[in-house]
Amino acid sequence: MADAAIPLAPPRASILRQPGLPADAPGSRRLVVAGQGVTMAPVQAGDTVVLTNREGGQRCEVTLVDLQGRFAPAGPGLSTEAARCVLGMLTDAAHADVRRVRDALTRRGVALASIEGHACFSPTSPAGEQIEFTVQHDGLLLVGAPAPDMAVDLTDTATPIDVRITRAAADAGPTPLPEPLAVPLQDIRIAAGTAQAYVVKAGQYIQVIDVEGRQCSDFQAFALDKVQRGLDRGLDATVTRTLLGRSYPTPGLPSKAFDRDCTPLIEFVQDTVGRHDAFATACGPRYYDDMGYPGHVNCSENFNLALAPYGVAPRPAWEAMNFFYNTALDEHEQLHLDEPWSRPGDYVLMRALTDLLCVSSSCPDDIDPANGWEPTDIHIRTYDAALQFPRAIAHRMTPDAEPRMTRETPFHPATSALTTHYTDYRGQWLPTRFLNEGPVAEYWACREGVAVMDLSALRKFEITGPDAEPLLQWCMTRDIGKLSVGQIVYTAICHPHGGMMDDGTVFRMGPDSFRLVCGEDVTGIWLREQAQKMGYRAWVRSSTDQLCNLAVQGPKSRELLSQILWTAPAQPTIEQLQWFRFAPARIGGFEGEPVVVSRTGYTGELGFEVFCHPRHSQRVFDAIWQAGQPLGLKPLGLDALDMLRIEAGLVFAGYEFCDQTDPFEAGIGFTVPLKTKACDFVGRDALVRRKAAPRGVLVGLALEANEVAAHGDGVYVGRAQVGVVTSGMYSPTLQRSIALARVDAHYAELGTALEVGKLDGQQKRLPAQVVRFPHYDPDKLRVKS
Incomplete structure (x- = not known):
């Protein structure tokens, strides 16, 4: 058979999908104004501005500051109604975004007393409604x-x-730098492919900014007094990694970097990327020589040039902290690299712990993806030591979301007096353990008495409108139609293929209003997408920043709360409130601070959650704390909570479930009433198939060894791995190691002998047996008491 003629065509161009990055055309910029916040951006006459009411129902106000510092009309297409609420926001320092904008305007000499603007949108605006206008004057746009x-x-x-x-x-001109965090002491531009040295005094802050995004920057520092004595003692990778016990020092308490003499030189304060190389050498001539590019400009030789005036001896390759580099070790311990994760304006903020000589580069590498194939500038700012910047890292709860720095919860002033141990949990600092107590003591307080815990990081959404119930019926596995006002239900939320997206509790606040408390911001986005797809007239609006909550858990929790919470005659008292019910209440009496109290928890004990507005957080915490002291109330951290929930068989996202596991595999099949829910819902057909042919089953394991099984440990029968440990602990109550594990359905029968693999899974085994779970109170008699 003769070969068919193949038409000639040019080679294909690669197609790169970047679903996490908004498709911005050159000269386009996106900003996000947080609820109750203000943002500011430079604009020019003729620029087009599009405002989008992301979740619906949110008012908006717009004003413009011209080049003379006067407020002017922003542009045609906006309401002529004067909007003076922006003034009230700018003079109220409660919101961090508002403070930054107010300070930026003050630095420019803008008189806030004369502010006027335009009102946009209404309380009935649908999600996604837009307003477009053209800017009339050069200046600063405030929204x-x-x-x-x-x-x-x-x-x-x-x-x-x-x-x-x-x-x-x-x-469009150069990419604008982010607004300074404060008035800078130094503004240093490091052109692409160069390096500069600079001196920073003890206590001052150093901000390394990636101007265009996806650009790497090497950083090295020396104690200035040692340099002046002729000692070469730069930041040292081995010392820093050893003293910290981690590969990269992130913001928080153990965030320092040390020189060869074990002297701390810097601490990390803020980081908007979170993905950098730990410590490697800056690129040097040998790398380019060996790649066939002799004479290529490189960071190490640029360091030598920048440091020479200070008497620092040159090196063929400089050890450095490699900011924004995307290098990692693969499963074969081989170093590989790809394009950086940093985006325009991303930065790292450090604080000098002594007088420093610093040097920073803009990496010139253009022969591999290290700088996105196109080296660009790096910008350095330094700030006064008298300033205070909160320790934080940036989170993007969805890939295309704007970064948001770690926040202190409204209860932080109270908990920080009791502990210095915090972790970043879903973008908020939560205590892990408390001073003079520790996880075991906190655990026993919850099991035998009463404990209080900050759970404000949970995500909350208000679902309202005439189609609120149909929307939730379609999106939740549970039968939401069976809820009466004042009732709560625990539910799974699934993808169409049956894998779990999230879990949460749904509160019926009224006939057409619900509150969802869950773990993921993306759940709210998905609910809005489903409302639009199905044509439901419903609003899904986030309320996480408007609601904070404390968990009060333990056998004495009812006794504690009944002393301080007043409920109206039409509402159940604390003594009458049943499991998975809630009631509005007040602290102390009729005139007290308003709260919502629910009979829910995550410990397997009798317990409640108390929700309040952040402005009432201190009073609510103080009332609970003071009333609890005679009862032995103790604070509860995340470490102890993990012990409690594993014993109680309560699932945790990323451990017991993910988008590859369905509710049956996650051990919460009771949330999927396939026989009794009389309407279709997302994932139902897939869940019917999955239930009929289960691949894995969540089981309880009792180990014969005292060593703790860890998340990810393999579960074996002979040489074959038949499952994986999802969570493990040593149970103080049962006095043995226990675990939750997902195993092949063939090995899920009670009494089945299995082994938990350590090391590589083959060289060390811990004998285990499948047992009933929850391990603690399997009939849930305590939580229902």
Whole structure:
């Protein structure tokens, strides 16, 4: 058979999908205004601005500051109604975004007393509604999302406004730097492919900014007094890694970097990327020589040039902290690299612990993906030592979300007096353990008495509108239609293929209003997408920043709360409140601070959760703390909570479930009433198939060894791995090691002998047996008491 003629064509161009990055055209910029916040951006006459009411129902206000520092009309297409609420926001320092904008305007000499603007949107605006206008004057655009504080038993929350600015000029000019964190002491521009040295005094801050995004920067520092004595003692990788016990020092308490003499030189304060190389050498001539590019400019030789005036001896390759580099070790311990994760304006903020000589580079590597194939500038700012910047790392709860720095919860002033041990949990600092107590003591307080814990990081959404119930019926596995006002149900939320997206509790606040408390921001986004797809008239609005909550758990929790919570005659008292019910209440009496109290928890004990607005957080915590002292109340951290929930067989995202596991495999099949729910819901057909032919089953394991099984340990029968440990602990109550594990359905029968693999799974085994779970109180008699 003759070969068919193959038509000639040019080689194909590669197609790269970047679903996490908004498709910004050149000259386009996106900003996000947080609910109750304000943002600011430079604009020019003729620029087009599009405002999007992301979640719906959020008012918006717009104003413009011209080049003379006067407030002017922003542009046609906006309401002529004067909006003075922005002024109130700018003079109120409660919101961090508002403070930054106010300080930036003050630095520019803008008189805030004369502010006026335009009102946009309404409380009935649908999600996604847009307003477009053209800017009339060069200046600074201010956009605010004003809202009153939310009532804890209502749904009047504050939500974000998206701002898209498209430049009128074809040449958009250089990428604007982010607004300074404060008045800079030094502004140093490091051109692509160069390096500069600079001196920083003890206590001052150093901000390394990736201007265009996906650009690497090497950093090295020396104690200035040692340099002046002729000692070469730069930051040392081995010392830093050893003293910290981790590969990269992230913001928080153990965040320092040390020189060869074990002297701490810097501490990390903020990081908007979270993905860097730990410590490697800056690129040197040998790398380029060996790649066939002799004479290529490189960071090490640039360091030598920058440090020479200070008498620092040159090196063929400089050890450095490699900011924004995306290098990692693979499963074969081989070093590989790819394009950086950093985006325009991303930065690392450090604090000098002594007088320092610093040197920073903009890496010139253009022969591999290290700088996105196109080296660009790095910018350095330094700030005064008298300033205070909170320790934080940035989170993008969805890939295309704007970064948001770690926040202190409203209860932080109270808990920080009791502990210095915190971890970043879903973008908020939560205590892991408390001073003079520790996880075991906190555990026993919950099992035998009463304990209190900050759970404010849980995500909350207000679902309202005439189609709120149909929306939740479609999106939740549980039968939401069976809920009466005042009732709560625990539910799974699944993808169409049956894998779990999230779990959470649904509160029926009214006939057409619900509150969802869950773990993921993306759940709210997905609910809005489903409402639009199905044509449901329902609003899904985030209220996480308007509601904080404490868990009060343990056998004495009812006794404690009954002393301090007043409920109206039409509501159940604390003594009458049943499992998975809630009631509005007040602290102390009729005139006290409003709260919502629910008979829910995550410990397997009798317990409650108390929700309040952040402005009432201190009073609510103090009332619970003071009333609890005669009862032996203790604070509870995340470490102890993990012990409690594993014993109680309660699942945790990323451990017992993910998008590859269904509710049956996660051990919460009771949340999927396939026989009794009389309407279709997302994933139902897939769940019917999965239930009929289960691949894995969540089981309880009792280990014969005292060593603890860890998440990810393999579960074996002979040489074959038949499952994986999802969570493990040593149980103080049962006095043995226990675990939750997902195993092949063939080995899920009670009494089945299995082994937990350590090391490589083959050289060390811990004998185990499948047992009934929950391990603790399997009939849930205590939590229902």
